[in-house]
Amino acid sequence: MANRILGKMSPNTKRYWILLGIVAAFLIIFSFTINNFASIMTVTNLVRQSAVFTILSVGMTLIIIVGGIDLSVGANIALSGAISALVMNSIGPDSVLGAVIGILVSLFVSMMIGAVNGFLCGYLGISAFIVTLGMQAFCKGLTLMVTKSARIVVSNRFYKWFGSAEWKIFGIIIPAVTIILILLIIFSIWAMKNLKYGVKLYAVGGNPSAAFASGINVKKTIFTTHVLNGLLCGLATVITIGRASSAQPLAGEGLEFTVITAVVLGGTSLLGGVGTLGGTFLGCLLMGTITLGINMVSIPVYWNYIIEGVCVLVAVLADQLVVSARTLFNFTYRKGNIIDHRKMSGQLNASDHHILELKGIDKSFSGVPALKNVSFRIEGGKVHGLVGENGAGKSTLIKILSGVYHKDAGAIFLDGEPVEINTTMDSKNLGISVIYQEFALIPELTVTQNTFLGKERKKFNLFLAKNEMERETEKLMEKLNIQLNVKRKVKALSVSRQQMVEIAKAMGSNSWLMVMDEPTSAITDADKEELFKVIREMKAGGMSIVYISHRLQEVLEICDDVTVLRDGELIATVPIDNTNEQELTKMMVGREISDVFSREKGFFDPEAEPTLLVENLYREGVFEPISFSVRPGEVLGLSGLMGAGRTEIARCIFGMDHYDGGNIYLNGLKIRVNSPHEALSNGICYVSEDRRREGIIPLRSVKENISLADMELTETGGKLDHDKADELYKTYKNKFRIKSTSSEQPIVRLSGGNQQKCCVAKMLACDPKLLILDEPTRGIDVGAKKEIHQLIEQMARDNMAVILISSELPEIMGACDRILVLSAGRLSGEFSAENVTEENIMSRAFASHLDVKNE
Amino acid sequence: MGKLKNNRIKNVEINRIANIGILILLMCVATAVNKSFLSVSNLLGILEQNSAKGVMALGATFVLISGGIDLSMENGLTMMAVTASLLHISAGEHPLVLILLCILIGAMVGAVNGFLISKLKLLPFVATLGMMTICKGITHWSSEGKIMFLQSKTVSFIGRGKVFNVIPFQTIVLILMAILAAVILYRTSLGTSTYALGSNEEAAKYIGINTALQKFKVYVLNGSFIGVAALLTVSRVGQISPNLGSGSMMDAIAAAVIGGTSTMGGRGSIGGTLIGILIIGVLINALTFMNVPVNAQSAIKGIVILFAIVADALFASVQRRKKKVNDVV
Incomplete structure (x- = not known):
């Protein structure tokens, strides 16, 4: 029952309720175990205690959503606190003017630190982790310098008002920060919903290239976010000093981790592009409650650390629990079927003649069928062509063969014996090697290391047999007629050479079946001739090759048989002599x-x-x-x-x-x-060839994706025009017949064709x-x-x-x-x-x- | 062939040359400031002071190359040092107990991190963030209100002893650990897998590398290295305190990054990290000679680190553009 209710909610709402539930549980436990906990005073204390990190967590949420991180917030507070205290004490320790200048200095210093972070991360593109780590060291050192490692007493009561003022209304103590907090929460949630800035944040964090291609100034967005975060740090400084009546050189030590913890608890992903402020506030509430409860029971403070640490891990794990449970189940289910291939692999090498058969293979991805009842037979000593349009299921079939995907139904036979391919290792042990379309080379490793990656030769079963592997690689290169220093790192090679290394790598695995997925797409004609020569030699030696290519002429030139797939279905397998280009095209396209x-x-x-x-x-x-x-x-x-x-x-x-x-x-x-x-x-509008990288913001809604570029162009004073976005969605959904379930559906859930239509719609919306x-x-x-x-x-x-x-x-x-x-x-x-x-x-x-x- | 070699130096090693250049420049400045900088005792002193950090940086190099991060290293180090020392004292102060416990607890922390990251598929940042606070908790729990000294002679030899009255024992440990790290990184399949994990995990999986297992090993290795660093630190200080490791994560990661290790994974070297730790060590040494207060040193260190990283990023972007042009032509 509970499951059914939870199932209907959006993931965010679900998280809110779960978090609230945990907070409630802690509150109930504390009420029973701690005297005086169940009182209105608790709320007051909670506000006092969590004000600073709640303010900081707003900025941190924004930064994490935009794809960054800030490890310098604690040090930022300490530094801006120290500087503003010094300035204030020299101008007017008790005057309103001193307070005003003090507050301005706090905000300014914090903002400048944010600006430097933002400049380095945004405009120079350096990793936020390392920038803010360096900034942390810098700020810490500078703080200790200016304070001479001693606290600076601040007596200005106007400055301290924000952090320490309290009113007593009907016997209830209300700290002034309450108002600041309420205003901040309301404004920030409103702003994320109604300002363009919010949409931009998610776009930049979710897919910076696509955001850039939609006309968003990515660098500026990152910079602005860091500046904004700095400003919030300034606000936190004022409140911190107000509460403590002094600027302390070690104020905010380790605070960034508490803040990040709260943000992560609230469901913001450190990968960027995902998260809500609502979640963050609940995360803060949870952290605040735990800290408060532990302080009140007067159990040692180390419990706080341990509970906090465990909470982070559990919260993030809970998110993955559903998924992991499913894979765990599948795993055990499959385990029963594993066959010991090692026994067989001894017999399986290049010189023998083998037959691999796939029968009735089905595979679907989240309900969308990619392969329907496909059967396929590969014989030793033959080159078998596999053709079909993009999305016809060729890659899926290959990935089932190589153990990357698991088939939903069907069977695989090797020389008449049923076999299971569950992992890439299984596939290798059966003597199958695959050359993928995307390079699987590691740029920092040498040609030799890449050639033997995952199947290294070893001395004493421990150390790499470097010389032996280098000699073997040289032999392979000779066979392919390539002159190449095998000790060179792969990153120093041209694309064509890299592709040849990829081919050598597959050849070096002593397999009897080699799958080549578009091997000629990136190599020169001369290298192609060498490759074809090698393929013919391998064929003569009894090996089998599955050759996938869009270039039908190549298929006709090198293959013995050809299989055509269309929309996940097997159309035909024909001997190459009985067909021609027109016929193949017709079969492919339908x-x-x-x-x-x-x-x-x-x-x-x-x-x-x-x-x-x-x-x-x-x-x-x-x-x-x-x-x-x-x-x-x-x-x-x-x-x-x-x-x-x-x-x-x-x-x-x-x-x-x-x-x-x-x-x-x-x-x-x-x-x-x-x-x-x-x-x-x-x-001028442009729809990129690379939809995934430069077209869509995967986890954001269809509506948001369609209106993204138009939003950036239309001047609305920073406000988001919800009506226009709705209108664009409706117009293009009808005009382009986009198959989406609702305007809020994440675009990544649509099929490729519908995603593409959205990308075109996004550009047409700009007129x-x-x-x-x-x-x-x-x-x-x-x-x-x-x-x-x-x-x-x-x-x-x-x-x-x-x-x-x-x-x-x-x-x-x-x-x-x-x-x-x-x-x-x-x-x-x-x-x-x-x-x-x-x-x-x-x-x-x-x-x-x-x-x-x-x- | 000659041309190939030339090219290689141009493209691959220039970062290293720049680093050595910075180191030499720093040393020249240091010598100008203080004539006794180049004395044997001073140079060995620098090495001794930075040995524990160096060992830690070696572990961090592995984690960073594999595309991960370990935020728990600082608190982990303290926790390992404190718990191992306490157990060692209660077990009658046998030095072997301390040595083994440090490494064992280190490996265990690494194993927990590795389990969370590889099996439960948590982001390294989150997993080690949780571990960080837990370690902090354990440190405070076990050391609460206790002031204890390590009095065993062997332990103080590990901490401050000198072989042949010249070479600090700590430095010998650093050198041995560096050799061990280099052997693992360059001469075993774990090393090649570490690069593969960091530069393209998906590809590594397709190739048939057991990515989960290798990732687990990387974190256990890192934990063990931190364990050794904990041993070096606590034996040098000779006393347990909850601040044993403070600032060490910063230095370890900075050394690796200055030495050319990418925080995005896939790139880095042992030699680079050693140069990185020397750059930091020489810098601090020179500043101390110049009577710059400790606090200011930290600020200057932060600036130097930022500067090094900015320079590296700019350099990388120039190189990328050059490569693009070369590729097409």
């Missing part, structure tokens, strides 16, 4: 690809003044001077290989990167774009003149692709200028009026959409690639 991308064209006037005119734009070492223009209603395609400079040009126009030369004209006016914010306010779409349909399903392309058509109709960047040629050819092809950072071709073929584009895309190599 319909003629031209249907998805074709649209009505020609909404622009060729004579019109261009919306965007780029003149000799260049960025040192990234792309060479380039000039082009886009007219209203025109869709301009930027094509080329990955890393050819397409995205880099777009990022310069949008102000994400700075450019080294050239001019940008918007509607005939020359503009200089230094940040996404300036680009957005000029009407752009020019919209740059970078790989807008990558990793989303066909239906969503078609919808996105209908949106592009609509934009062209609305006379917007659009730049479309895509690696998929059918997409570029279907959607664009004009196509620019880039190669190795320079413009290598321009085509109009009517008379262009895939071959035209591809030959230009590779054009100066060859030139570069010949040079």
